[in-house]
Amino acid sequence: MKKSLLFSLIFFSAAGLFSQNADSFFIKRIADEILTNGQAYENLRHLSKQIGPSLAGSQGMVKAEHWGLRLMLESGADKAWRQECMVPHWVRGGKDEMWSSQLVSANIPGKPDARLIKRYYDVVALGNSAGTPKAGLSAEVLLVNSFDELDKRKEEAKGKIVFFNYKFNPTFIRTFQSYGDAAKYRGNGPSAAAKYGAAGVIIRSMSHSVDNHPHTGATRYDSAYAKIPAVAVGLRDADFISDQLKKGKLSVTIKTNGYFLPDTIGHNIIGELKGTEFPEEIVTVGGHLDSWDNCEGAHDDGAGCVQAIEILRTFKVLGYKPKRTIRFVLFANEENGLRGGLKYAEEAKFKNEKHVLAIESDAGGFTPRGLGFSGSDEQFKKFMMWRELIAPYGCSEFYRGGGGADIGPLNRALGTPMAALHPDSQRYFDVHHARSDVFEAVNKRELELGAINMAALIYLVDKYGL
């Protein structure tokens, strides 16, 4: 080996080592700042407790937008703005109810008569669901465990309330796999049942929680069929109904009040740190600001919002001047329309923006385990080289494939590489879209570590490009 070559190798590897050390050092500074002076948890407390539910079109949405814009500026954004988009405006309209009438023997001496009493179930109307008639919808329940079973028993469906009792599969280790597997019943169940003349639909909640909270989420009506009302039922109640139906018939009354108002104005909230060297190259990080109306939305996706803002705050506090422009985005209307994500991509395309990477946190504020990445082979190779630097902070599992609902449109419009934070998924579907998705279900350090891991990736992408 020639001396000069040897020298170069030593020189470059020393330089590589130096920059590796410098990176490791700066990431440690990020982590120390967030773990010592982090604001994400208190910001989440405000968003969850003072603002609360923020479904598209609601007063909560407007309050959350104001909060987000102010916080972006307070946290040090060079500028912050609202990006307008029209959002759907579905309204629950009242309390969702479901009951059956049960013959109960009083068993009181001298009062031998049996009486009918109402047995209430813990239900929540699916998002976008039509309401029932004012007096409620009463019909016999037809339990099916799958679409296949419904197809086979289609003759029985007419006039009934079809109960999709498809179970959340406990044997998938990553719970998003169970969700991917079961969510079609929530999305397509109502129209699948309406196709055969059903009058209403009950969905077994998409969860393996140990409680009985019902879990909502968007349903989508196929315009070819009647828009029949649909509710999700808690798991213990789902098992109760299933047991009852083994003994005989069961009729229930459902009362829901959902309806749509005309589309209204919503906004993505965007904060920006301007790049010093390549200001036209943009890195986006965000979560969605809307949440379902039956919960605080602390995990889904208050966590993603406050993590994005925490990264902004931390870069600012550490005096970090990014080479590239970093955008911190709180997306509008992920839950029942995705209009925010679509708008962000549309404008980026219209303005011919150059997006280097988009990162999303929308899987809860749980302890981080990994980062997923979608991009070219070359980019993925680069991404994998950063694993060693990030792993000590929790994301030791680096996957091929990753993205998210809100950044998907940017990827499709511009081919922007995407990354997703993968927190541990075991507890997510205990609370997802249920009343238990509250601030108290979020652990401070787990939330902070999520921000640290994403900040580290953003720092590396900003410094080295992709």
Added chain:
Amino acid sequence: MKKSLLFSLIFFSAAGLFSQNADSFFIKRIADEILTNGQAYENLRHLSKQIGPSLAGSQGMVKAEHWGLRLMLESGADKAWRQECMVPHWVRGGKDEMWSSQLVSANIPGKPDARLIKRYYDVVALGNSAGTPKAGLSAEVLLVNSFDELDKRKEEAKGKIVFFNYKFNPTFIRTFQSYGDAAKYRGNGPSAAAKYGAAGVIIRSMSHSVDNHPHTGATRYDSAYAKIPAVAVGLRDADFISDQLKKGKLSVTIKTNGYFLPDTIGHNIIGELKGTEFPEEIVTVGGHLDSWDNCEGAHDDGAGCVQAIEILRTFKVLGYKPKRTIRFVLFANEENGLRGGLKYAEEAKFKNEKHVLAIESDAGGFTPRGLGFSGSDEQFKKFMMWRELIAPYGCSEFYRGGGGADIGPLNRALGTPMAALHPDSQRYFDVHHARSDVFEAVNKRELELGAINMAALIYLVDKYGL
């Protein structure tokens, strides 16, 4: 390459592939059984809610032993027995209290007098702590942030209550590092203060929780100095005291009632599946059955106990006949004596038993992240080869170095290799030794996944040896 060699290579790699597939398949069966029919969570509910605290020497300890023995047999142990050992018998003796008297202005028109009111702090006596005089111990508080500071201010300590306000370091990512860093103040603080004539000790709780629960844990008196009473104080109260001392002096009264009764009889609870091929080779898996008296001990270490029993149940249900003998051990008295672990090792040595591996779960029932291993280089290499099979179930981080308090004596006595389950550590010190260590703080799936990962390792060690 010779044909025969090529053939051998293909043959062996196919055989390797086959056994890899067979292993993968069996581990999936373990996982499916535990995730579908798991009993660990309901067993933990019983242990936490029906039995509760089970400190060595307490009635709870006796109840827990009975429960454990019965459950070992019900879960399919070939045999189960109690291994007797003498355990210390410390008794809290009553409610721990601490208060200061504050001058408060009533501010009621016509009643202008200021009054003294008591301000109570949330405290818990350290385990093994001596009690105060009946009327309480009243003295001025001397706050020090470290042993170094105490040494420098030793002249001030005489007759005072020394408050070790050493903070749990939030910047260590793995929280056990923070614990290792801070625990010396709990263990050695009282004697360090007594050395300089202090009358009592307050310890800042070893936690970074967002609540004010005080965290107990064992202290150790150095027989050279007076055994002065010691309490841990909740974090919010610790900050309050620190703030008060910045303004002036503060005197508090502490009332604790701890004392020792003579050592009493306790037991390790041991269940066994006899090996079919190498019955004299033993694999041990366990946790400790005792818990502090101020909590249910659901994470510390009910989780480890029910996980061990769940592995037994699962092997039995699946009809798995281990080659080697597998012992499921609920250790006695880990918290304030370690007599169970010591006894287990002592008897193993006395009987000249051959122990292949000991695995411990004593870091909470949280989502599993990794497995640590202590053994020879050759053994570690083998262990690392199993990573790929186990990682899909959560333990993707395989470390060199691992063990636990209860299996440490076996390692020291016989050189037995040790492994430890590493669950995610972010939430552990929120609840550790505090009243918040309750059943509700444990997630069903996280608990189950811990059992699955350990079961997989035991299966592989049983099949291939170490």
